Amino acid sequence: MALNREWHRAHRMPLQATREQRIKWHVAHAAACACRPVPDSIKADVEKLLKLHGKT
Template sequence: MAINKEWHRSHRMPPKATREQRIAWHAAHKAACGCRDVPASIRADVMKLLRSHRKP
């Protein structure tokens, strides 16, 4: 998938991001851009967060 430059410009990963911040950022990234895979170390948590935001 191509990079969404506008999204990346307006959604910077915070410096020294906490695990929770990284999970939230990667969940938003996957929904808006998806130019790369979610890191394996947080993938399960990101997918759980994305599933919880889905509408039935």
């Protein structure tokens, strides 16, 4: 999938993001852009939130 530059400009990952911030960012990213895969270290948590919100 192509990079959604506008989304990335408007939704920067916080510096020294906490695990929760990273998970929430990647959930939003998967819905808006998904130009790269979710890191394995948080993939299960991201998938769980996506399922809870009916986005998978």
